[in-house]
Amino acid sequence: MTPSRNRPLTLAIFGTLLLSLGALICFFWPVVFLRLLSKELSLSPTSTSFDVWTNSTTIPLHLEIYFFNWTNPEEIRTPGKKPSFVQLGPYTFLERREKVNVVFHPENDTVSFDLKRTWYFDVERSNGTLKDNVTQLNVVALSAVHRIRNWAFYWHTMFELMLIKIGHIHLTKTVDELLFTGYEDTLINMGKISKIVDLPPFDKFGWFYMRNESTMFDGHFNMATGQDSIMNIGILRNWNYRNTTSFYDAPCNAVEGSAGEFWPPDRNFDEITLFSADICRPLTYEYNGMMTYNGIEGKQYVIGDKTLSNSTKRRYTKRQANSQSQDPDVVNVGQCFCNGECTPSGLINVTACRYGAPAFVSLPHFHKADPILREQIAGMNPDDEKHGFHITLEPTTGILIDVAARLQVNILLQPSDSLSLFSGVPRTYFPMFWFNEHAGITEELAPPLRLLIQLSKFGHYTSIAILVLGSLIVLAAGVLHCLHKRGRVDVKPMSAGFTVPTGQKTELIYLDTTVATDDRDAQTRLNRQLYPKLVGDNLQDL
Ligand SMILES: *[C@@H]1O[C@H](CO)[C@@H](O)[C@H](O)[C@H]1NC(C)=O
Ligand SMILES: *[C@@H]1O[C@H](CO)[C@@H](O)[C@H](O)[C@H]1NC(C)=O
Ligand SMILES: *[C@@H]1O[C@H](CO)[C@@H](O)[C@H](O)[C@H]1NC(C)=O
Ligand SMILES: *[C@@H]1O[C@H](CO)[C@@H](O)[C@H](O)[C@H]1NC(C)=O
Ligand SMILES: *[C@@H]1O[C@H](CO)[C@@H](O)[C@H](O)[C@H]1NC(C)=O
Ligand SMILES: *[C@@H]1O[C@H](CO)[C@@H](O)[C@H](O)[C@H]1NC(C)=O
Numbered sequence: 001m002t003p004s005r006n007r008p009l010t011l012a013i014f015g016t017l018l019l020s021l022g023a024l025i026c027f028f029w030p031v032v033f034l035r036l037l038s039k040e041l042s043l044s045p046t047s048t049s050f051d052v053w054t055n056s057t058t059i060p061l062h063l064e065i066y067f068f069n070w071t072n073p074e075e076i077r078t079p080g081k082k083p084s085f086v087q088l089g090p091y092t093f094l095e096r097r098e099k100v101n102v103v104f105h106p107e108n109d110t111v112s113f114d115l116k117r118t119w120y121f122d123v124e125r126s127n128g129t130l131k132d133n134v135t136q137l138n139v140v141a142l143s144a145v146h147r148i149r150n151w152a153f154y155w156h157t158m159f160e161l162m163l164i165k166i167g168h169i170h171l172t173k174t175v176d177e178l179l180f181t182g183y184e185d186t187l188i189n190m191g192k193i194s195k196i197v198d199l200p201p202f203d204k205f206g207w208f209y210m211r212n213e214s215t216m217f218d219g220h221f222n223m224a225t226g227q228d229s230i231m232n233i234g235i236l237r238n239w240n241y242r243n244t245t246s247f248y249d250a251p252c253n254a255v256e257g258s259a260g261e262f263w264p265p266d267r268n269f270d271e272i273t274l275f276s277a278d279i280c281r282p283l284t285y286e287y288n289g290m291m292t293y294n295g296i297e298g299k300q301y302v303i304g305d306k307t308l309s310n311s312t313k314r315r316y317t318k319r320q321a322n323s324q325s326q327d328p329d330v331v332n333v334g335q336c337f338c339n340g341e342c343t344p345s346g347l348i349n350v351t352a353c354r355y356g357a358p359a360f361v362s363l364p365h366f367h368k369a370d371p372i373l374r375e376q377i378a379g380m381n382p383d384d385e386k387h388g389f390h391i392t393l394e395p396t397t398g399i400l401i402d403v404a405a406r407l408q409v410n411i412l413l414q415p416s417d418s419l420s421l422f423s424g425v426p427r428t429y430f431p432m433f434w435f436n437e438h439a440g441i442t443e444e445l446a447p448p449l450r451l452l453i454q455l456s457k458f459g460h461y462t463s464i465a466i467l468v469l470g471s472l473i474v475l476a477a478g479v480l481h482c483l484h485k486r487g488r489v490d491v492k493p494m495s496a497g498f499t500v501p502t503g504q505k506t507e508l509i510y511l512d513t514t515v516a517t518d519d520r521d522a523q524t525r526l527n528r529q530l531y532p533k534l535v536g537d538n539l540q541d542l
Contacts (some may be wrong), residue, residue, distance in 0.1 A: 008484065012477035018470030022463045029459025030266075034230070037265055037397060037452075042226035042233055043111055045104060053261065054099050061097060061439040063119060064090035065179065066364070068379070068431045070135045073170035077424045085379035085431060088132060091175055092125035095437070100215050109228040110237050115218040115277075117211065119180070130176035137411055137430050138171050140185040140205050143357035145419060146412075156418040162187065163421045169413075178433075182206030207409070207433065218277045223259045233398075234262025236275045247280045247352040251316050252336035257282040263398035272301050272391070279361050279407075280353035281337065283307050285391055293402040294446040296453070298392040308368055310334040310342045344370035347410070347429065358412040363387055364434035365408070376428050387434075396456045399449060401441040408434035 040048045052058050066089035075081040099113040121130060141163060148155050165186055177183040182204030211217045219240045226233025236259040237243065244253045257273030275282045285301035292298070306312050311334040335342065339349050346369020348361040366373040367382035374380040392402040410429045416422035441449060 008477040008481035011473055011480065015470045015473030015475075015477060018466050018473060020470075022466035022470055025459055025466065026463035029463065030456075033456050033459060034266060037456075038226070038230035041262070041265065041398070042230055043104075043262070044225065044227060049262070054102065057096065059439050059442060059445070061095040061437065062122070062125065063093045063095045064125070064436040064438065065093070065175075065433055066090055066435070067134045067136075067175065067178070067433045070137065070170060070430075073135060073168070076169065076426075082376065082378045083428060083430065085377060087379070088128055088134060088175075090125070090127055090436070091130065091132075091179075092122045093119040094122050095119050104225070105222075106227070108237075109225050109232070110222050111225050112220065112222045114215040114220055116213060116215045117218070118213050119208070128175070130174065130179075132175050133172050134175060134178060135170055135172045136178070136432055137413060138166065138169050138185075139357065139411055139432070140187050141166055141169065141421070142411055142413065143355070144187050145416065145422060146351075146358045146414070147356050149414075149416075153418065156416075160419055163419060166421065169421055169425070177206060179206055179208045180212055182209035221259060221277075226262065226264070231264045231267075233264055234258045234260070239275065239277065245280055248339055249336050251331055252281065252333055254282070261400065263393050263400065265398040266396060267398065268395065269299075269301075271306065272393075274391070279348060279350045281348075285389075288390065291392055291402075293392055294441055294443055296394055296401050296441065296446055296449060298394045298401045300390050300392045302391075303363060303389040304368065305345075307348070308363070309345045310338060343429075344372055346370050346373060358414070360410045360412060360429055362408050362410060362429075363389060364406050364436075366431075373429055376426070377431070380431070394449065394453065396453050397449070399441070400439075401449075403437075403439055405437040406434065408432075 043050055043053065066087050068085040069088050071084045071086055072081065073083075076083065096118045098116040098118070100116050102111060102113045104111050123129075145159070145163075148159055173183050183206065184203070185205050220238075221236060222238035222241075224232040224235040224237055236255055236257060239245065239255045243255045244250070245255060247253065255275060257275040260274050263272070269287065271284055271286050273282050273284050283303060284306040286304045286306055288300045288302045288304075290297055291300045311332055313330050314333045315330050337349065339352055343349060343360060346362050346366055350359045350361050351357065353359075362369050362373070363382070364387040365380045365382040367384065367387040374382070387406060388404070389406045390402075390404055391400065393399070394401050409432045411432055413425055413428050413430050414422070415425050415427060
């Protein structure tokens with residue numbers, strides 16, 4: 001055998017090896033990568049993610065609060081005058097989230113923990129001070145009245161006497177009092193009444209009163225670690241030791257969705273669900289497009305109609321839907337989240353979740369809500385850029401790269417015939433304040449994440465490169481082989497019906513069977529066609 005006959009063979013074998021290598025990488029790299037990633041992502045006392053999860057200082061979280069200052073409270077009963085609001089703020093707090101009482105349950109692949117949140121006022125990021133005066137609706141009086149609404153008349157008479165002491169349906173307090181310090185209220189102070197109407201178990205009122213450093217406020221969480229399957233990572237299994245809540249009717253009372261910090265890698269979700277302890281229910285976010293944050297591309301999910309509409313339908317399995325019908329049931333979750341009387345779209349009724357106060361959550365400035373809510377008052381200027389609620393996930397790793405959790409708290413003011421304080425007032429959803437809880441992957445953390453994403457693509461690109469190279473080499477081997485044997489061996493054209501022995505690699509190449517032999521007639525010169533050629537198989541025997 002001459003060396004020149006050997007060269008195509010060596011080339012062909014080499015090319016075939018490369019092709020197989022490329023194919024192997026192409027098939028197995030994603031599996032290997034996901035395996036490696038899962039190991040680091042899934043929560044265990046020793047995993048990388050555990051450190052990041054427990055040490056909240058890695059990713060700074062800011063809470064910005066904007067108040068609505070009610071500028072014309074004396075005009076509330078004047079026909080033709082709308083309540084008018086001026087936005088104050090932001091009052092910005094740095095938020096530290098710690099997980100305490102962390103207990104792993106390897107038997108069911110979950111982890112239990114409490115959340116401890118601490119807030120530090122950040123003067124530099126704020127527009128205003130904690131001593132700013134804000135005029136708002138008297139929430140305590142309103143909540144108490146809301147409670148006794150349907151009670152016997154003599155309660156109203158008794159209540160009327162107490163409300164006379166209060167005098168106004170509005171009050172002016174400092175930002176500090178309204179948030180963390182709390183203020184004493186005549187109604188709360190009358191201990192008797194607190195018992196009668198079962199007000200929140202606090203001695204003062206403030207939107208964040210008693211919440212600083214509290215480990216109880218957000219409830220007790222039991223979350224999947226992803227040890228069994230990475231696709232379960234971060235899913236909230238139980239909240240306050242149960243997988244349902246008492247705040248909504250079934251199936252809306254289900255504890256479901258992500259606890260918010262972990263999402264499975266390599267998923268292409270159209271929508272995601274996140275359980276919010278603040279409003280005691282899961283929220284659905286819809287895919288909104290790709291966006292880039294600190295040089296990392298992610299899928300953005302936003303709160304839209306699926307969460308805000310009062311008639312969203314959803315398919316549940318029979319068991320979840322708790323229905324008598326045989327098919328999986330379609331439930332109008334918009335209705336079961338109404339919890340009684342439905343609201344115009346854009347509002348989430350959190351009355352049950354907030355000690356019976358007539359509280360309703362919306363996007364800031366009633367963004368994406370029924371326009372009627374904005375028309376009843378003055379001062380709302382919704383802007384998607386500033387007031388949308390979005391979450392951005394990096395799709396390959398499932399890592400959260402940017403979140404802006406923005407919600408507004410509103411109180412429903414309702415007229416009452418028996419209570420003079422509330423007679424003749426318009427039925428209005430009153431905006432109180434809105435907040436923006438914002439966190440994003442930092443510039444320091446972005447490069448390692450970018451590297452990780454590149455690593456996941458590495459396998460893909462490498463395998464393509466190797467496959468291309470392998471094919472070229474095999475092709476070259478084929479061409480060399482043909483050039484070589486031209487004039488010496490008469491190759492029989494294979495018929496079109498040629499069957500390839502199973503399990504053998506073939507490729508289609510052009511074999512010019514006629515040029516080499518001069519004594520063929522002109523017709524056979526045209527006999528160029530595609531022949532299946534066995535690759536790397538006994539080339540020298542042909
Ligand atoms: C809020 O409005 C009241 C009048 O309704 C005013 O006295 C107060 O200064 C306003 N607060 C701020 C911070 O502008
Ligand atoms: C700061 O607050 C005032 C109202 O109190 C507002 O007019 C102003 O635009 C705010 N500035 C910024 C930068 O938000
Ligand atoms: C919350 O508690 C911490 C620690 O006691 C304290 O430093 C911080 O000022 C408090 N935050 C607020 C808003 O009161
Ligand atoms: C897992 O087990 C722990 C301990 O027994 C329990 O507290 C937790 O509720 C369980 N979680 C689920 C989803 O069953
Ligand atoms: C809100 O929820 C409460 C309690 O769950 C319910 O009584 C009320 O009818 C609901 N709707 C409105 C508009 O208040
Ligand atoms: C649902 O929302 C729409 C749009 O805001 C509103 O017109 C309708 O009255 C609401 N349905 C109920 C039952 O309140």
